[in-house]
Amino acid sequence: xxxxxxxxxxxxxxxxxxxxxxxxxxxxxxxxxxxxxxxxxxxxxxxxxxxxxxxxxxxxxxxxxxxxxxxxxxxxxxxxxxxxxxxx
Amino acid sequence: xxxxxxxxxxxxxxxxxxxxxxxxxxxxxxxxxxxxxxxxxxxxxxxxxxxxxxxxxxxxxxxxxxxxxxxxxxxxxxxxxxxxxxxxxxxxxxxxxxxxxxxxxxxxxxxxxxxxxxxxxxxxxxxxxxxxxxxxxxxxxxxxxxx
Numbered sequence: 001x002x003x004x005x006x007x008x009x010x011x012x013x014x015x016x017x018x019x020x021x022x023x024x025x026x027x028x029x030x031x032x033x034x035x036x037x038x039x040x041x042x043x044x045x046x047x048x049x050x051x052x053x054x055x056x057x058x059x060x061x062x063x064x065x066x067x068x069x070x071x072x073x074x075x076x077x078x079x080x081x082x083x084x085x086x087x088x
Numbered sequence: 089x090x091x092x093x094x095x096x097x098x099x100x101x102x103x104x105x106x107x108x109x110x111x112x113x114x115x116x117x118x119x120x121x122x123x124x125x126x127x128x129x130x131x132x133x134x135x136x137x138x139x140x141x142x143x144x145x146x147x148x149x150x151x152x153x154x155x156x157x158x159x160x161x162x163x164x165x166x167x168x169x170x171x172x173x174x175x176x177x178x179x180x181x182x183x184x185x186x187x188x189x190x191x192x193x194x195x196x197x198x199x200x201x202x203x204x205x206x207x208x209x210x211x212x213x214x215x216x217x218x219x220x221x222x223x224x225x226x227x228x229x230x231x232x233x234x235x
Contacts, residue, residue: 055215056105057223068107080205082220084175085186085196 006064010035010051012076024065028058028074035076048079093123093144096213109222110134124154125218129225133233135167137221139214140191148191148207149217152183166234173229189217 005021008031012018018035032051036042043049051058052075053067064072093115102113109127116122121142128134138160140150152160159165160183167177178184184192188206200206207216224230 053108054100054105055213055219056109056111057219058108059226062108066108068104082205083188083193083197083200083203084172085178085193087171087174 004070006067006069007071008064008074009072010074010076012039012041015039018076022064024063026064027060028062028064029060031064031074032060032076039076041076049076050079051075052077093121093141093214096145096215097123100215111218111222113218123214125221127218127222127225129167129230129232130227131230131232133167135225136165137218139217141214145209145213147209148189148194148212149214150192151185151190151217151221163234167225167230167232168234169231170229173224173227173231176224179234185221187220189220 003023005023007021008019010018010031012035018038020031020034022031028051032049036049041049053072058074097113097115102111105111105113112126114124116124121140123139123141125137125139126134127137136154136156138152138154138158153166154160155162155165161180163180166179166183167173169177176185176187178186184190186196187193188197188200188203189212190207194200194207
């Protein structure tokens with residue numbers, strides 16, 4: 001069966017974008033890992049990266065096909081921890 | 089008059105984001121400083137976050153969960169969770185979200201102003217708050233609708 005692949009481009013500040021094609025069922029976490037490899041980035045307990053579409057955070061478990069487009073432009077960004085109050 | 093909130097809302101494809109994230113975003117027709125985000129939690133429950141956006145984007149938005157009658161004072165409008173969850177989510181009668189992305193958070197923690205990731209009108213948008221609340225409702229700290 002011929003499966004139509006989806007063109008994905010991932011932008012990251014100050015670098016040439018990562019570009020590849022993926023089958024619709026590929027998890028976005030796979031795309032993220034490959035893009036991070038090209039950008040020379042690694043996750044750590046302190047630094048978590050996320051893919052965004054139109055500014056909205058994407059779940060690594062979601063698939064490329066769930067975005068519903070034949071061509072997808074994503075942004076890779078460093079997740080920012082927010083301050084929290086106290087309990088009580 | 090500049091309508092930065094309108095510019096933000098016009099900039100995004102809410103229909104597509106609705107399909108991807110399950111979000112429904114609407115600006116109040118009568119009180120245009122208010123925006124409501126309906127979003128799903130990990131258990132399929134849907135919550136309504138009402139954002140007060142006067143002074144946007146310079147001033148951080150106010151944010152509360154409301155019920156279908158637009159009341160933030162009913163516990164069933166709010167999500168429940170772990171102790172860590174309640175560092176942010178303050179149930180009725182307090183009814184606010186204690187984070188550095190809301191004006192209620194800054195009112196109680198003025199020391200947060202100017203910190204690296206705190207709300208800054210030049211770098212933050214309502215999308216940052218939407219993302220934060222979505223992650224909170226889909227985290228391991230979330231434990232269902234409050235009773």
